[in-house]
Amino acid sequence: MRFIDYNGSGGLDSQDIATSVAVEEATRDDELAEKSTPQQLSNNAGCATMAAFMALPILAILLAL
Secondary structure (H helix, E strand, O other): OOOOOOOOOOOOOOOHHHHHHHHHHHHHHHHHHHOOOOOOOOHHHHHHHHHHHHHHHHHHHHOOO
16 A cells, blocks of 8 residues: 655654545445445355364364263
8 A cells, every 4th residue: 555645744643544545445345336236256255264163173073972
């Protein structure tokens, strides 16, 4: 992320960083609204992760028996 000296103080201060972050967030929201793409497969990774976290304790219990 680039930080621009918005207030012309000659250095980066908290106002410049906050303004840069706000501009970046506003731009990112506009880009997401313009792109109406279908949901990507990487967004579905939580299901496999949760299944693995449930399967590991079950496997450990079965091995202990």
